[in-house]
Amino acid sequence: MPGQLKEVRNRIKSVQSTQQITKAMKMVSAAKLRRAQDAIIQMRPYAQKLQEMLRNIVSSAEGDLSMSLAEQRPVERVLLIVITSDRGLCGAYNANLVKLAKQRISESYANQLAKGNVTIWNIGKKGYESLTKAGFPTQDTYKDIFLHLSFEQVQAAAQAAIEGFQNKTFDHVEIIYSEFKNAATQRYVAETFLPIQKVEQVSGSKKADFIFEPEKATLVAELMPKILNTQLYKAVLDCHASEHGARMTAMDKATENANELLKSLKISYNRARQAAITTELTEIVSGAAALKG
Amino acid sequence: MTLEILTPDKKLYSGEVYGVQLPGITGLFEVLDKHAPMVSALKKGQVKILKDAKNAELYQIQSGFVEVLNNRVTVLVEGATIV
Numbered sequence: 555m556p557g558q559l560k561e562v563r564n565r566i567k568s569v570q571s572t573q574q575i576t577k578a579m580k581m582v583s584a585a586k587l588r589r590a591q592d593a594i595i596q597m598r599p600y601a602q603k604l605q606e607m608l609r610n611i612v613s614s615a616e617g618d619l620s621m622s623l624a625e626q627r628p629v630e631r632v633l634l635i636v637i638t639s640d641r642g643l644c645g646a647y648n649a650n651l652v653k654l655a656k657q658r659i660s661e662s663y664a665n666q667l668a669k670g671n672v673t674i675w676n677i678g679k680k681g682y683e684s685l686t687k688a689g690f691p692t693q694d695t696y697k698d699i700f701l702h703l704s705f706e707q708v709q710a711a712a713q714a715a716i717e718g719f720q721n722k723t724f725d726h727v728e729i730i731y732s733e734f735k736n737a738a739t740q741r742y743v744a745e746t747f748l749p750i751q752k753v754e755q756v757s758g759s760k761k762a763d764f765i766f767e768p769e770k771a772t773l774v775a776e777l778m779p780k781i782l783n784t785q786l787y788k789a790v791l792d793c794h795a796s797e798h799g800a801r802m803t804a805m806d807k808a809t810e811n812a813n814e815l816l817k818s819l820k821i822s823y824n825r826a827r828q829a830a831i832t833t834e835l836t837e838i839v840s841g842a843a844a845l846k847g
Numbered sequence: 848m849t850l851e852i853l854t855p856d857k858k859l860y861s862g863e864v865y866g867v868q869l870p871g872i873t874g875l876f877e878v879l880d881k882h883a884p885m886v887s888a889l890k891k892g893q894v895k896i897l898k899d900a901k902n903a904e905l906y907q908i909q910s911g912f913v914e915v916l917n918n919r920v921t922v923l924v925e926g927a928t929i930v
Contacts, residue, residue, distance in 0.1 A: 593856075600853040603921055607914050611886060705855045706926065764916075765885040768872060776872075776888045777912065780925070787855055 559830060562823040566816060573812035579643065580805035583798045587737060590795035594734065597791065601784050608777055611770055622720060623778050624750040631671040632663045633715060633724040635747065637731040637789060638681030639797040640700045645804035647732070647740065647797060648680040654742045655685065655730050673724070675711070677790065703794065705787055712786040716779055719748045729786065734795040738803050747785065750778060848880045848918045850896065852906070854927050859906070860896065867920060868895035869913055878913070878920055885915040893930065894922065905930040 636655045638648045655674070659667055666672050674692045676682035677699050686692045696711040718724045727748040732740040766773055850867055852860040866879040870892025878885075889911040896904040909926030 596857045597855045599858060600855050600923060603853060603914070603923055604912075607886060607912060607923070610914070709925070763884060765883055765887075767885065767887040773886060773888055773912075780912070780923075783925075784855060 559823070559826050562819060562826060566819050566823060569812055569815050569819065573809055573816070576805045576808040576812065580802055580809060583802040583805060587795060587798035587802055590791065590798055591734075594788075594791050594795055597784070597788065601788060604777070604781055604784055608774070608781065610764065611766070611773055611777070622775075623716065623748060623782070626749055627722075627725045629663075629726045630666065631722075631724050631726075632666050632673070633718060633727045634658065634672065634674045635711070635715065635727065635729045635786070636674055636676050636678075636681045636685065637729065637793040638676070638678035639793070640679045640698075641797075642680060643804065644797055644801035645807075647800035647804075648678075648684070650740075650742050651730060651732060652681055652684045652688075654744060655681070656688070656690075658728065658730065658744050659690070675715075677711070678793070699790065700794065703790070705783075708787045708790050709783045712783045713779070715747065715786075716782060724748070729789050731789040731793045732796040734792045734799065737799040740796040740800060745785075745789070747782065750782070848878075848882070848920060850920045850922070852894070852896075852922045852924060852927070854924055859924075859927055860904075864896055864920075865899050866897040867922070868893075868897070869922070870894070870908070871913075878915055881918060882915050882920075884917075885913070887913050889913060889922075889924065894924070894927075 634655060636651065638651050642648065659672060663672050670691070672691060674685060674690055675696055676685065676692050676694060677696050679697060682692055682694055682697050695714075696707075699707050699711065715724070715727050719727060726746070729745045729747050730743070731745070732742045735741055848864065848866075850860060850862065850864040851858070866877055868875065868877045869887070870890055872888040872890045875892070876887075889908065891909055892907075894906045894908055896906070898904065906924075907928050907930050908924040911922060911924030911927075913923075914921045
C-alpha cells in the first residue's frame with residue numbers, strides 16, 4: 555500500500571511540472587503570436603498598394619502587356635515551396651502541411667515525380683525533415699529563414715524561384731503554406747506562385763491620366779518581381795503567425811488535459827491514502843483486541 | 848500634399864510635406880504640391896523628404912515605386928534605412 559501511495563504522488567508531481575511547462579509555452583506563444591500578427595498587419599498596406607498600382611497601370615494600358623512571368627508552359631518541371639515551422643509541439647500543424655504537400659504531388663504531379671522533375675524547397679526545419687525522410691527530393695537552401703525572419707531573405711528565395719522560371723528550370727511553381735485566420739484556425743493552402751495569374755482589367759473605374767516613367771511595359775516588368783516577393787513574404791508571415799496560433803491552442807489543450815489527469819490522480823491518491831489508514835486502524839484494533847483476549 | 852512611405856516591414860513615414868526628392872530610374876526628380884498623376888520606378892539612392900523650407904529627412908533605399916494621385920504621394924520601397 556505505501557508503495558502505491560508514493561507512486562501516485564510521484565506521478566502527480568511529474569504531471570504538475572509538465573503542466574507548468576505547457577502553461578509557460580502557451581504564454582510565450584501568445585506573446586509571439588501578437589508580434590507575428592502585427593507583422594502581417596504592418597505589411598498589408600504595402601501589398602495592397604502594390605496591387606493597386608499594377609491595376610492602375612494595366613487598366614490604363616491599351617492592348618495586352620506581354621509578361622514573360624505570366625507565360626503558360628506545359629508543366630514538365632515543378633517546384634514546390636513548402637513552408638513549415640522550425641519547432642514542433644504545435645499540434646497537427648506541420649503534419650497537415652506535409653500531408654498537403656504529399657497530396658498535391660500524388661494528385662497533380664505524379665508523372666513529373668516519376669521522371670524526377672519535382673523539386674521541393676523547404677522553408678522551416680520540420681517539413682524538411684519529414685519530407686526528406688519520406689524520400690522526396692528536397693532542398694534545404696532556404697530552410698533557415700525562420701531563424702532570422704527578414705524580407706531580404708525571403709526576397710532571395712523568391713528571386714531564385716523567378717530566375718528558375720525564367721530560364722525554364724521550372725515550368726510551374728507552387729507555394730504550400732497555411733493561411734492565418736485566427737489563433738485557433740489555420741487554412742492550409744496550395745497557391746500557384748508562377749506563372750502569374752492574369753490581372754483583370756477593371757473597366758468603369760475612373761482613370762487618371764498617369765505619366766509613366768519608364769513606359770508601362772518596363773514598369774510592369776519591374777513591378778512583377780516585387781509583387782511575387784511580397785506574395786512569398788506574406789506566405790511566410792502567415793505561416794509564422796499560424797505556427798504560434800497552433801502552438802498556443804495545442805498548449806492550451808495540453809494544460810487542460812493535465813488538469814483532468816491531475817484530478818483523477820488526486821482521487822486515486824486519496825483513495826489509496828484512505829485505504830492505507832483503514833488497514834492500519836484495523837490492524838491496531840485487532841491487535842489490541844488480541845492483547846485483551 | 849500627403850506623403851506615405853511604405854515598406855514590407857512597416858509604414859516608414861506618413862504625413863503632410865512640402866515636397867519629396869526621389870531617385871527615379873531615369874534620373875533624380877522632385878515632386879511638389881499638386882503634381883500631375885504619375886507612376887515611376889525608383890532605383891537605389893536617397894529619398895529626401897522636404898518637410899518645409901528648412902527641415903529635411905533622408906532615407907537610403909534599394910529600389911521601389913512611387914505613385915502620385917490626387918495630391919497623395921505613395922512611395923513603396925524595399926530595404927530602406929534612415930540616413
